[in-house]
Amino acid sequence: MIDLRSDTVTRPTIGMMEAMFNAPLGDDVYGEDPSINALEQKISKLFGFEAAVFCPSGTMTNQIAIKTHTIPGDEVICDATSHIYNYEGGGMAFNSGVQVRAIQGTLGKITAEQIEDNIQPLIINLPRTALVALENTLNKAGGGYYTLSEISEISKMCKKHNLPLHLDGARIFNALEESKDKAEYYAKYFDSISICFSKGLGAPVGSALVGSSEFINKARRYRRLLGGGMRQAGVLAAAAIYALDNNITRIADDHRRAKKIGEALQKLDFVKELLPVQSNIVIFKLNDNVPSSNLIEFLKSNGIIANTMGKQTMRFVTHLDLSEQNIDEIIHCLQSFKM
Secondary structure, eight states, X not given: OEEOSOTTOOOXXXXXXXXXXXXXXXXXXXXXXXXXXXXXXXXXXXXXXXXXXXXXXXXXXXXXHHHHHXXXXXXXXXXXXXXXXXXXXXXXXXXXXXXXXXXXXXXXXXXXXXXXXXXXXXXXXXXXXXXXXXXXXXXXXXXXXXXXXXXXXXXXXXXXXXXXXXXXXXXXXXXXXXXXXXXXXXXXXXXXXXXXXXSTXXXXXXXXXXXXXXXXXXXXXXXXXXXXXXXXXXXXXXXXXXXXXXXXXXXXXXXXXXXXXXXXXXXXTTEEEEOOOOSSEEEEEEOTTSOHHHHHHHHHHTTEEOEEOSTTEEEEEOOTTOOHHHHHHHHHHHHTOXX
């Protein structure tokens, strides 16, 4: 099957599995796993931060960051399409006792002016605005991204109001591939970043939360409270290290292939709207007379699986397990679909 559901469906390569098999191990709860320690040092240095903590998932790193930055009763500002708001099981309310002020941005991006307009006055009958969270790339908005110049304006405004700024960087390497910004500059603007290894980089498991040493020390306690303490998990860290060393430069292939699919979709009569294809995510809306379930079933009957994103909306995600031939097969299949 050709799997377009997500870039999380990839499987480790032979080289990655060899790195996992040969990883030196220890007990991470005691801070003694050399592979995890090496990964945490590597990723924090790459993004210009003092420290990092390795976790099983990006949802956990995001939720730990929110918990570390806030207290119950606070409010978090983010875009209405944000992953932390839509796809983390209500974790902000459950784990941190905070509520969301969801802003309607443009293709998932919010501006410094919008954020400033939504900061709550410091009066007792309103929640305290405690955190601003961005996402890069923008999952529900077609894989768009913030550039450092846009981030800089938001960071400046947050500093003015003493607000920490968190980044859900689930696909941060996809954003960096397109923007050509340097990862090491990010520490200048963000107080914390969640970085995922199991999407565009192709590792089987894992995300890291980066920040200051003080912040990460506090975050480690919350990781423990959430059940995220791991033992000989260096096998997972070794996969992430391999991904960082080998799979960043090939992300450009995913983007080129996604844009190729997007170009084909623009020519099809049953496509009502295609969001700009800016990285490895393709989101498009079908004509009202074409139920998305019909297209899903047609694709499946031709060996292709994909997901919907709401009524009449489809999402394709390219990744390292897809070949050039697979992309041609996908396009041919779409061209043969009859309404």
